[in-house]
Amino acid sequence: MQSSRLGLAVCVLFALPGCGKDGGVDRASAPDRAPGWQRVASAADRDRIARWRSAWIAGLDKARSSNPQQVAAQGALLQPDMAIDDPALPVGDYRCRVIKLGAQTKGLLDYIAYPYFTCRVTADAAGLRFAKLDGSQRPVGMIYPDEGRRMIFLGAMSLGDEARPLPYGRDTERDMAGIVERIGPQRWRIAFPYPRWESTIDVFELIPKGV
Template sequence: MRLAAVLVLSLSTAGPALAASADWRADARRADVRRLERLDEAWTTALAEARAQGQGRALTRLGVLADPRVSLPRPQPTPGAYRCRTVKIGSPNGGPGLVTYGWFRCRVALSPGGDLTLEKVTGSQRQAGNLYPEAPRRLVFLGAVAWGSGEGRAQYGRDAERDQIGVFERIGADRYRLTLPWPHQESTLDLLELRR
């Protein structure tokens, strides 16, 4: 009964979303597919850039969040409210090698069409998009980012500069990580950590 109530609540609070096809590659732009194909390179480059700026200890304190090898079974999050924070690693333009933001609010929901969606609902950079099944230990995220408090929810495919692609994984009990390689702004790799 409790799960049914959560599902009904998530359906009623889900915002409009682009309906997902069965395969994320069918919905993704070619440039975004290439970005995701270079995920391992983004991790290696970002961690090296952060360490070159003396951020090795700070990376160690992040634990499994900053460890690309951690990916647990059952990556599908339960719909509902989550605390979330963004960690930006590496800087292609000589900026800070590591930036960790405070906690905001995120939401996982089922769209009316049955798609699993993720949305960061507070903060100045707010991602929103679909989570696609891809492998036993990961989902693929296709979404977009809204900037500033006055903008509504962003949608994938409307503006290539706002489009995001990434991998969603479970990294602990009720703890998840969205990894966004080669974002268009500020960093080499963005992590969005979600916790219950």
């Protein structure tokens, strides 16, 4: 009771913002401490990120059953829990490829490894931007800070000869949400759990050009 009266006195004396009728701080007006990506991401994409491990294990199990040697040859790239410190991607061009694990539907392959393409990381006042520059499917979007040894990618898929990428949130069928991690001195990955098409999880490998 005494602390509540003291809070009320402070509010009255200094007219502090955020003071509620009970003399304490109004929780509704307290600053949102959630990472920036969570305020941008849709509920569906927050759910996909939250269930990343289930997607990874399910996709990896299917891929191992059908292509055990190819999966083993990728080393840390396809293994969960291999992230190391400093996940932020340096600005520059990268050799990038995608490996799809675990078919969503019958008739599709459980392991598909594509050749290397070119990806680019740039930076501006808004933060880090990632874009795949060639190929028929090209993720483009922002990379946001997160807790621990990861960052979060939120973007959209550009298709075919489209010249202008869609902004995130414009088309839910194109939206992409992924986890960015560093897995070696000059090696990164972006894992996309439960992508819209084909696979259970997609893993992008990123290696700086010239390495």
